[in-house]
Amino acid sequence: MCTTVSNWSWRVILILVLLVLPFTDVALGLHITKVVVPTPVAVGDGGWLECEFVDQGQSIYSLKWYLGLDEFYRWTPAENPPIKTFHVKGDPLTVDRSSSHKGRVWIKDVTLGAAGVFRCEVSAEGPDFHTESEIGTMTVVDLPDEEPxxxxxxxxxxxxxxxxxxxxxxxxxxxxxxxxxxxxxxxxxxxxxxxxxxxxxxxxxxxxxxxxxxxxxxxxxxxxxxxxxxxxxxxxxxxxxxxxxxxxxAPFHASIMEGQTAIGRGYPAAGSSLLTVLVLAILLLLLPH
CATH class of the missing domain: 2.60.40.10 (Immunoglobulins)
Incomplete structure (x- = not known):
């Protein structure tokens, strides 16, 4: 019976190792920790694309940014110069190469064509060239030409x-x-x-x-x-x-309405009070002494 329990225990341990091993491999290797895409962005403006990663000792072969299926930016640390940019049909954006480094890319002069899915892809050196990717979505707004x-x-x-x-x-x-x-x-x-x-x-x-x-x-x-x-x-x-x-x-109609409202609430209008005083004075003068 002890042999049966022992065999069963080893099987459980082996299964757990097989299940955990892939996740441990990823955790200890290359993986992307954050992708930020500015949104919304007005036509003609721009913003920072940010792709952060940890390599856990693996050497980075390249980092690439895509708009849809089109690559427009590549950082390859082993090459000189390390940064390359690529033309995208319709020129939906411009990359400021002097401000960009690694996965942090400054884009400007965006058009409506820049709206969509941006993808950051990071690859490790060989022999396996392990690759990770994450996406972000940008909304582009063409603002009205004038006030409403x-x-x-x-x-x-x-x-x-x-x-x-x-x-x-x-x-x-x-x-x-x-x-x-x-x-x-x-x-x-x-x-x-x-x-x-x-x-x-x-x-x-x-x-x-x-x-x-x-x-x-x-x-x-x-x-x-x-x-x-x-x-x-x-x-x-x-x-x-x-x-x-x-x-x-007839703007004065509003004043008349306001005066009537005040009287209705128990606050006599100034003209009405003066008229009442004058009538009372005349009546007093006419009364026999």
């Missing part, structure tokens, strides 16, 4: 007339996300009309459009006008806004 535009305004409005406006953020990729505010308060969703972005057939850039329609009620007036603001945002890289005034044809 509000169209459809009139010189003046009648009370309770519908205000009908459009806001557009031109020529971007992806299209901007638009929002309307009335007197710094988010517009009622029932007032909004979303439209599909309009694509420029030549550039592929898109113009975002959002409609707004609301009745001009007295409660919306501030000194005879309402303020409408439109904001445009893309991810966490872009934000801009523009404002317009929506005036009434």
């Amino acid at each position: 535009r509000i169209t459809g305004t009139q010189d003046s409005y009648q009370m309770h007339e519908d205000v009908i406006l459009n806001c557009s953020s031109p020529r971007a990729q992806p299209p901007a996300s638009l929002s309307f505010y009335v007197n710094d308060e988010p517009a009622d969703p029932l007032w909004l009309t979303p439209y599909h972005p309009k694509e420029d057939p030549e550039t592929g850039l898109e113009t975002a459009v959002l409609g707004l329609r609301f009745p001009l009620r007295p409660r919306l007036l501030r000194r005879g006008a309402a303020i409408v603001k439109c904001t445009a945002a893309i991810l966490n890289i872009y934000w801009d806004s523009t404002e317009v005034f929506i005036p009434t044809d």
Whole structure:
């Protein structure tokens, strides 16, 4: 029985060694510890690609960066010069060779073509040329050419007339996300009309459009006008806004409404108090003495 237990124990130990050995080999050899790809990046800008690794005594043969299937950067420490760059169709980015070293690469002048998967590949020296690779994804944004535009305004409005406006953020990729505010308060969703972005057939850039329609009620007036603001945002890289005034044809109506509101709350208007005093004085003079 002792022989059976002993044989069983050795089998278990052998299985555990076979299972753990591949992971131990990787842990003690070459492996990538971190890959960082900047995102989002605006067209024309750039950022750092970072590929960190540990070699655990293995000599590095090469480190390469790929965009999709295309290699654009190689660091080979045994060669002179150690850094080489390669042309990629469409020139989606430029490598600053003077700032780059090992796996840390400065890219600039990116285009929309640089959006996608970046891969860092590190290889050890022979005879096995053990290779490790990790990926990161970049989003590239083509920002709008100008601030959002509000169209459809009139010189003046009648009370309770519908205000009908459009806001557009031109020529971007992806299209901007638009929002309307009335007197710094988010517009009622029932007032909004979303439209599909309009694509420029030549550039592929898109113009975002959002409609707004609301009745001009007295409660919306501030000194005879309402303020409408439109904001445009893309991810966490872009934000801009523009404002317009929506005036009434009779601004003093707002003051009258405000005075009536004050009286309704128990605060007499100044003109009303003066008139009351004058009437009482006249009545006192007319009373018989």
